[in-house]
Amino acid sequence: MWKQAQSLFAGEQEEEEDEELQENFLEDTDNLCSLSPTQRLYGFAACSLAGLVCMFLSMIVFAIPIKFAMLFTFGNLLAVGSTTFLMGATRQLQMMFDPVRLYATTIYIGFVLLALICGLWIHDKLLTLLAILCEICALIWYSLSYIPFARAMVSKVTIRLFDTEI
Template identity: 80%
Template sequence: MWKQAQSLFAEDDEESQDNLLEETGDLCNLSQTQRLYAFGVCSLAGIVCMFLSMIVLAIPIKFALLFTFGNVLAVGSTTFLMGAKRQLQMMFDPVRIYATSIYIGFVVLALICGLLIHSKLLTIIAVLCEICALIWYSLSYIPFARGIVSKVTIRLFDTEI
């Protein structure tokens, strides 16, 4: 089974690794090294925001804003590597369009609950759903990961995700 998966993804992975940074040449004037640095800085800033949000956990609205901003920075950092067009194509690929839509929906919902509604309970619920949606979205990039998680939940909880 592993050999079949490797053969399915081998050609595509080699091409995408070779062309990952070259395809963004028309996107901006940043060099490959500058794009790698921008990716690292943006990812690090996102992670820092998510960790800082834990400090203000007692204030759910600030927590939701920092955590969501960190999420968006971390997910958006890959745009520096592959370009906005390719990032959007991958996000809205038929394999992960539902996971992407649900994730974006909960990001927006968390911001609405925090900024407009000012409800601590709704904000916490929205952030928890955002975390679950981000995990499911992230699993869509790992071959067979969502299928394995579904099988495990069927065995453990007698329900499918």
């Protein structure tokens, strides 16, 4: 009976210790995310460079749709994710799903998934290439949403050149 009482009391102590550990862990992770501006630039540059290398290597293995789709899409996501070093993950997600960019983000993610489906399940080189081209166009359109008036300017240029609007 005495051992049961001790185990109950010890259980309460362990719960309190677990709560303290969780609080300390959360505080420690906040400190892990506080990078200096130089470290953020290095992270951004390294992630961008890794993304570009993956995209370049994907062109070498274009004959194999699975490797091509995986490398290109992974490189593309690394390049887009590199901006997380500059602004933080929460801010990045808020900006991606901002009403101004919601359609561009959704279309971009849709084409990323489509490229992976074409490369991994369908195994069709032409469809994979088409999906990758659409993914690149969607990424450009998404990227232009970060530059003030860039999408409006591109729309005006396409109207004049091709007599159509994007």
